[in-house]
Amino acid sequence: MDASNATTKANAIEVRDLRKDFVVQQNRQGLKGAFRDLFNREYKQVAAVKDISFTIPRGEICGYIGENGAGKSTTIKMLTGILVPTSGHLTVNGFVPYKEREAFVRGIGVVFGQRSQLWWDIGVVESFQLLRKVYRVPEDEFKQRLDELVERLQLQELLSRPVRKLSLGQRMRCELAASLLHNPSILFLDEPTIGLDIVVKTEIREFLKELNRRYETTILLTTHDLQDIEALCSRVIMLDDGRIIYDGGLDELKAKWGKGKEVHLQFEQPVSAARLEELTRGLDVVWKPENEQSAQVWIPQDRANVSEVLARLVGVLSIHDIKIVETNTDDIVREIYKSGSADKPAAAEEREGAVSHA
Ligand SMILES: Nc1ncnc2c1ncn2[C@@H]1O[C@H](COP(=O)(O)OP(=O)(O)OP(=O)(O)O)[C@@H](O)[C@H]1O
Numbered sequence: 596m597d598a599s600n601a602t603t604k605a606n607a608i609e610v611r612d613l614r615k616d617f618v619v620q621q622n623r624q625g626l627k628g629a630f631r632d633l634f635n636r637e638y639k640q641v642a643a644v645k646d647i648s649f650t651i652p653r654g655e656i657c658g659y660i661g662e663n664g665a666g667k668s669t670t671i672k673m674l675t676g677i678l679v680p681t682s683g684h685l686t687v688n689g690f691v692p693y694k695e696r697e698a699f700v701r702g703i704g705v706v707f708g709q710r711s712q713l714w715w716d717i718g719v720v721e722s723f724q725l726l727r728k729v730y731r732v733p734e735d736e737f738k739q740r741l742d743e744l745v746e747r748l749q750l751q752e753l754l755s756r757p758v759r760k761l762s763l764g765q766r767m768r769c770e771l772a773a774s775l776l777h778n779p780s781i782l783f784l785d786e787p788t789i790g791l792d793i794v795v796k797t798e799i800r801e802f803l804k805e806l807n808r809r810y811e812t813t814i815l816l817t818t819h820d821l822q823d824i825e826a827l828c829s830r831v832i833m834l835d836d837g838r839i840i841y842d843g844g845l846d847e848l849k850a851k852w853g854k855g856k857e858v859h860l861q862f863e864q865p866v867s868a869a870r871l872e873e874l875t876r877g878l879d880v881v882w883k884p885e886n887e888q889s890a891q892v893w894i895p896q897d898r899a900n901v902s903e904v905l906a907r908l909v910g911v912l913s914i915h916d917i918k919i920v921e922t923n924t925d926d927i928v929r930e931i932y933k934s935g936s937a938d939k940p941a942a943a944e945e946r947e948g949a950v951s952h953a
Pocket of ligand 1: 643663669
């Protein structure tokens with residue numbers, strides 16, 4: 596076995612300098628423009644995915660996130676063989692997806708939250724039977740797999756119903772079962788929890804965790820719901836305008852960007868900003884006064900801690916109320932999208948309206 600083969604075996608997905616350009620029609624303005632477009636169309640090239648590289652080892656659950664239009668779906672479509680890349684290299688399960696379609700699709704499962712792979716008017720179980728034929732799953736294997744999925748996803752009551760009569764949550768459970776009937780080793784999920792209530796979302800997350808634990812299924816998950824990512828992914832790839840701006844652990848991302856706490860203080864008497872500065876002199880914190888009897892203080896985790904700061908204040912000032920706020924993942928990711936790069940952590944000093952401590 597040569598070295599490149601060995602890499603492919605260890606990695607479920609390998610992507611190198613992957614690019615997708617779309618050619619789109621450019622509409623000229625006004626009536627005159629529209630008339631000219633009729634005879635002489637102008638086109639422009641849009642780069643949806645710009646030379647990205649990453650590898651996903653077998654058994655990993657990786658989050659693939661980015662704002663609308665960042666290029667997530669285009670990547671997933673290339674990884675699942677629906678779109679042909681403009682350039683670059685890509686292997687999934689050792690196959691080049693768009694070249695070796697038939698053999699390739701037998702090893703992957705796909706769920707697009709906004710689109711169904713089930714037939715609308717026939718019973719769920721009939722759809723499953725059709726998929727069995729598409730994927731050429733032997734009848735006994737299929738039966739065993741179906742029984743297991745029916746039990747774990749609680750589909751007993753749903754099997755005979757036509758898909759159009761299912762609620763969104765019920766349909767999504769059936770979609771997941773459908774994508775797993777042929778026992779794929781890689782599962783692509785594009786917004787699998789979109790529009791679902793919190794109970795169904797939690798059930799689906801639990802199911803996916805168990806699936807990954809039991810079968811070491813590799814999962815690439817695209818979502819706008821960062822709680823999906825928090826619940827499932829140890830790693831996250833963040834895309835912005837077709838480029839990867841972060842690829843690493845979720846904890847590292849939080850540590851880098853969310854490092855610190857914001858403490859909201861309400862005092863019994865008016866306290867000046869200068870007094871607060873003076874009391875915390877030597878601690879690397881940033882005060883943001885709100886009014887004369889309340890203020891916020893930003894405490895970077897690596898430079899000071901909450902108890903140190905409070906020890907300086909309690910006993911000297913009469914404090915009416917304290918609230919400690921941790922930066923959550925939503926805030927962190929929003930900040931990164933805004934800056935367009937995950938390289939530079941949000942410096943406490945740059946916080947809007949902050950009074951910088953000397
Ligand atoms: N078939 C297409 N023809 C032309 N442009 C396209 C096509 N598909 C996608 N694009 C463009 O490519 C860019 C990336 O789109 P893509 O759908 O991959 O983003 P996304 O990150 O999945 O967004 P969303 O979260 O909204 O689904 C966008 O600018 C989009 O308009």
